[in-house]
Amino acid sequence: MIKAIFFDIDGTLVSFNTHRIPQSAIDAISMAKAKGVRIYISTGRPLSLINNLDEIKHLIDGYITANVALCFSGDKIISCTPVPEEDVMTVIKFSDSMKFPCMVVGEKDLTMYNSDERTDRIFRQMLNVHNLKEDNDVEQILRQRILQLTPVISEPEELQIMPRLTGCVSCRWYPEFADITATNANKGNGFLDIISHEGIPVEDTMAFGDGGNDVSIIERAGIGVAMGNANQILKDVADLVTSSVDEDGVYNAMKKFVL
Template identity: 55%
Template sequence: MEKEREIKALFFDIDGTLVSFNTHRIPRSTIEAIEAAKQKGIKIFIATGRPLVYINNLADIAHLVDGYVTTNGACIVIDGQVVACHAIPEADVRTMMRFSDERHFPCILVGETDALLYNATHEVEEFFHRLLDLQQISSPVSLDTLLQQRITQMTPIITADVEAEIMPLLPSCESSRWYPAFADVTARGVDKGEGVKTVARHFGFPVEATMAFGDGGNDTRMLQVAGIGVAMGNANEPLKAVADYVTTSVDDDGVKRALEHWHVL
């Protein structure tokens, strides 16, 4: 068993970490573990690639959440207020849109409050419905209206090979990938790890007193930055390699087991 240490905040990825890809629900053991942590005075944060408008599956724990690190760290919301927002420069947004037009791939454009699937296809809409249980990908706004907002993330539905071609032409951006079918593109220097640091500074606790849970490539920096980085049993192998601890899967009480292992509960 590991030595007990004081943990002041827990950071959770959503898909494949808190929420099962199989059931689209948070396991009961995870809900109870988060409730127990909250009762001990530990703060609870979400750290996700989803924009706030796409977070539709946390009703069971929403009342326990102290803040949200959304769009892979590009937009951080605490107590309903945006405390950090990192926009992608307009030139890079336009470049991505041009590639989307030329190469005929859909791309989700995420603004401060809305999101649109640019060059949408029925197949891609169905794909995200199955994968993330999203009923609606695009907000009821026009493209012109969306582009008046700061764009915090772009999610092109492209292969890793196409991603490697495009990213050098987006000089102010970087990308991460947690699912083979698409990449998440944010402003350079933006990631979940920086989001954890921002939240820690905001609340005044050391980043060493944080514990983070994830399962995908976009969780890498978060697990490296946190005092304790936990990879789920269903995580990819590169993430497991950088984690301090590998727990069981989301469907096998992984969150609860890790919190017990580290004596947080």
């Protein structure tokens, strides 16, 4: 019996084409919630950039945010895993020398450091992410614990940078940038933290995703579901491959296992 479901946002709950949650997914989540199923979000986005869940916000019990750097249930913080300070400064220096934008996500605020035209094209136009706060002073953000760094870099540039970071991992859920978090910060660990806190058995859980940063949670959930639009790596580890987000993928999988 499914007691908790974890949803990635972009490409899973929310379409890259419409920037909206399909009505079928809203209906399925509403029906599941009415049956007592707990609903959680598992996203690479920091909390302040989650701007596309208004239709289901009242149904959500907790969040894994910034690829698990900050997890909470209701108002209670379950875990916080910041990036080591020396790694933060290394990425900042690379951003200056290699001239790439980098989102710096603090515990309380964020900024888009070294913003350029790619910031607007990728985040505002393609992903419909606003509130990037380019005017925020990075020095002020660096006084906080840093939860995540999101540099706009290619895969070869990522391979150049990551060996210089001693306490971090990187992953991609969109081709043009990487999310850098502390080594133990992944969605799978956040998932385990939350269900342990809530007393939910692993076998009673379900998780949905579409990108590389979803592999760890899809592998660990009782039923791991890859969207039809997911990358092949995720499909290979999933228990079920459903249809795409634009073809009612969430509803189709939930109808089979939950509704």
